Every structure is written in structure tokens, then in C-alpha cells.
Amino acid sequence: MTMDAREDVLAEAARWRESGKGVALATVVTTWGSSPRPVGSQLAVDEAGQMIGSVSGGCIEGAVVKEAQEVIADGKPRLLDFGVSNEQAWEVGLACGGKVQVYVERVE
Amino acid sequence: MKREVLAATLSARRHGLASALVRDLKIGTQAFVSDNETTGDLTIDFNIRQLVLHAISEDRPGRLPDPYGDIFVQVFNPPARLIVIGAVHITQALAPMAALAGYGVTVIDPRRAFATDQRFPGITLLNEWPDDGLEALKPDRRTAVVTLTHDPKLDDAALSVALKSQCFYVGSLGSRKTHQARLNRLKRMGFSDAELARIHGPVGLAIGALTPAEIAVSILGQITQVRRARPEPASAAA
Incomplete structure (x- = not known):
């Protein structure tokens, strides 16, 4: 991985935190099959739901943001699994048929 | 965290x-x-x-x-690097595209009329002879080198440095005929067939690119392929 949006995600998360906002960081830690974003991709979320970066092509960001806000509230990191079955594809899941695992932690 | x-x-x-x-x-x-x-x-x-x-x-x-x-x-890691020899028209498209794709881009061209900030806003330019310039940049396993000057005395100088380095990609602009002539010259300089096989020439993926920007796409596509592509698993077809 190289200079991409990821550096900005980390730096932006740090800036948000410094300005006093509650911030969580979501990171793709494992992928199976075709997944839209590689391992190491990141999404930063603040308490108001503002986000920067991505952990998928947009399919699971909504769910991650929701979980991230809980992580901001209670400080407990979470390991989230996202897969897909056909019925699920319209809800939270990856239409591409891949699976990803996302780690969400609070920025202290 | x-x-x-x-x-x-x-x-x-x-x-x-x-x-x-x-x-x-x-x-x-x-x-x-x-x-x-x-x-x-x-x-x-x-x-x-x-x-x-x-x-x-x-x-x-x-x-x-x-x-x-x-x-x-x-x-x-710091960004992977793309070093382009020749501040030519294709480079004007390739340099910003590669920067968007995350590469740290440097353009080497001793001809000051070509390598100007006006033609390459925001891109690092080196007004040096290609072999000196490339040597100073120490191409490593995370570096791609592309020669686009079409001028043997500039391109060959760079290739002779690139081929001795660990860079993951070497590409050189020119038709099949030009490329064969280039291989013959480099062979006379002492490079083996195996070493010369590292050079992607004619440069870029065969997508029928015509314009400078399209050729840049084909080159960046090929660099991406060399860097990222893994063989498809045999059972992938569903």
C-alpha cells in the first residue's frame, strides 16, 4: 500500500480528535473472494456520522458508521464480519459476493 | 487507538x-x-x-x-515510485495519472525546453542525463522505470541503469522494429537475453491506444498488472 487516501484518513482522524470530536477508525483486516477494497483500507467516522475513506465500494459503510458510533460511545473495539447471501445483498452485505472483516476502534 | x-x-x-x-x-x-x-x-x-x-x-x-x-x-510504506525518462507529450498525461494512482513520480530529461514546470505542474523534474539521474534515485523493488524519449542515446543510458537495478517494471516506448534495434544495441553493451526480457517493449498493454493520454493509460495499466496481478485460481469460474 502506498500514498493513497489512507494517509489522509489517519491524519484526518487525528485532526478530528484534536478538535475535540469523538472519532472511530475502521480498518479492513481480512478479505475473502472478490472484495472491493484491499486489506488495510480505512474509514474514519466522527460522532456526528461524518466519514472519510472507505472499507468497501459503499455497500457496508452505513452499517460500519452505526457500529463506529457505538464504539465511540463505549470505547470497546469490535471485529465485524460482512458477507453476502443473495437475499442479503439488498441489505448490509457485499453485492460482489466477497467477504470482509472490519476492525473498528476508538481514537483516544 | x-x-x-x-x-x-x-x-x-x-x-x-x-x-x-x-x-x-x-x-x-x-x-x-x-x-x-x-x-x-x-x-x-x-x-x-x-x-x-x-x-x-x-x-x-x-x-x-x-x-x-x-x-x-x-x-x-512510502509511495511506490515511477521514474519517467523523457518529458514528452505522453509523460504529460502519464505523470499526473500515476500520481493519482499513488506513485511518487519523477521525470528525468536533460533537455530543459521539455522539462519545464509549466508543462509538468507539481511533478518532480530532474534536468540530468538519464543514467546519472536514474542512478542518483536508486531504483528499488518498489520502483517502475519507463523510457519515452524515443532517442537511443537518452533511453539506452537509462535502460542500462534500470536493468542493473531491482526495479519491478521496465518499459520502453517504440515500435517492434525500434524495440528490436534497441535490444540489439543493449546486447552489444553486454546485457543477456534474460536481462533484456525484463523490458516491456513496445511499452504498454495492447489496447489500441492512439493518443498520448491513451498510451499513458496502457502504460499505467501494464505497470499495475505487473505489480498487482496474481494468477487466477483454476476454480474461479463459476
Whole structure:
């Protein structure tokens, strides 16, 4: 991985935190099959739901943001699994048929 | 994530140092690891440290192998580099495209009329002879080198340095006939067939590119393919 949006995600998360906002960081830690974003991709979320970066092509960001806000509230990191079955594809899941695992932690 | 771990990571990035963020996904501890520094509440013993340094040098983030499977390593390397010889029209398209794709781009051309900031806003330019310029940049395993001047005395000079380096991609502009003539010249300079086989020439993927921007797309596509493509698993077709 190289200079991409990821550096900005980390730096932006740090800036948000410094300005006093509650911030969580979501990171793709494992992928199976075709997944839209590689391992190491990141999404930063603040308490108001503002986000920067991505952990998928947009399919699971909504769910991650929701979980991230809980992580901001209670400080407990979470390991989230996202897969897909056909019925699920319209809800939270990856239409591409891949699976990803996302780690969400609070920025202290 | 602890503040000091995040701060150490951001500082390493700003200084262009290779580093990694290491997390225990089960218990939530973490550490920043670089060649000469370790910070954080996750204990990095000798074995883990070796595995982390290996992940950094291979540019491969992910979970460590068992028995350390709960440990996730996020690798932060400085950008991969693209060095282009020739501040020509194709380069005017290729340089910004490659920068968008995340490469640190440097253009070498001793001809000052070509290598101007006006033609290459925001791109690092070196007004040097290609072999000197390329040698000074020390191409490594995370560097791609492309020669586009179409002028043998400039392109060959660069190729003779690129072929002695570990760079992951070497491409050279020119028709099949031009390329064959180039291979013959380099052979007379002492390069073996195996060494010369590293040169992608005619440069770029065969997508029928015509315009400078399209040729740039085909070159960046080929560099991406060489860097990223893995053989398809045989059972992939459903």
C-alpha cells in the first residue's frame, strides 16, 4: 500500500480528535473472494456520522458508521464480519459476493 | 487507538519512513513498529518483530501466521515510485495519472525546453542525463522505470541503469522494429537475453491506444498488472 487516501484518513482522524470530536477508525483486516477494497483500507467516522475513506465500494459503510458510533460511545473495539447471501445483498452485505472483516476502534 | 501510537505513525509517514501499525484484534492492544522504534501497549517480541518487518519489506498487510493469527499488521510504506525518462507529450498525461494512482513520480530529461514546470505542474523534474539521474534515485523493488524519449542515446543510458537495478517494471516506448534495434544495441553493451526480457517493449498493454493520454493509460495499466496481478485460481469460474 502506498500514498493513497489512507494517509489522509489517519491524519484526518487525528485532526478530528484534536478538535475535540469523538472519532472511530475502521480498518479492513481480512478479505475473502472478490472484495472491493484491499486489506488495510480505512474509514474514519466522527460522532456526528461524518466519514472519510472507505472499507468497501459503499455497500457496508452505513452499517460500519452505526457500529463506529457505538464504539465511540463505549470505547470497546469490535471485529465485524460482512458477507453476502443473495437475499442479503439488498441489505448490509457485499453485492460482489466477497467477504470482509472490519476492525473498528476508538481514537483516544 | 492510543494517541502516541497514532502520532508515531503519522510522524513516520511524514518523514517517508517505512513502518507498521500492529494490533491485537482480540484484546485491542496496539503498537507502532519501524526499523528502529517500537511504541505502544502491545508487546512485540523477537518473533513478532521479524514477521512485522517482513510484512513491511514485502509491502503485505494482513494477519500474522499462527500462532499469532489475532495480530493484524497494517503496513505504511512510502509511495511506490515511477521514474519517467523523457518529458514528452505522453509523460504529460502519464505523470499526473500515476500520481493519482499513488506513485511518487519523477521525470528525468536533460533537455530543459521539455522539462519545464509549466508543462509538468507539481511533478518532480530532474534536468540530468538519464543514467546519472536514474542512478542518483536508486531504483528499488518498489520502483517502475519507463523510457519515452524515443532517442537511443537518452533511453539506452537509462535502460542500462534500470536493468542493473531491482526495479519491478521496465518499459520502453517504440515500435517492434525500434524495440528490436534497441535490444540489439543493449546486447552489444553486454546485457543477456534474460536481462533484456525484463523490458516491456513496445511499452504498454495492447489496447489500441492512439493518443498520448491513451498510451499513458496502457502504460499505467501494464505497470499495475505487473505489480498487482496474481494468477487466477483454476476454480474461479463459476
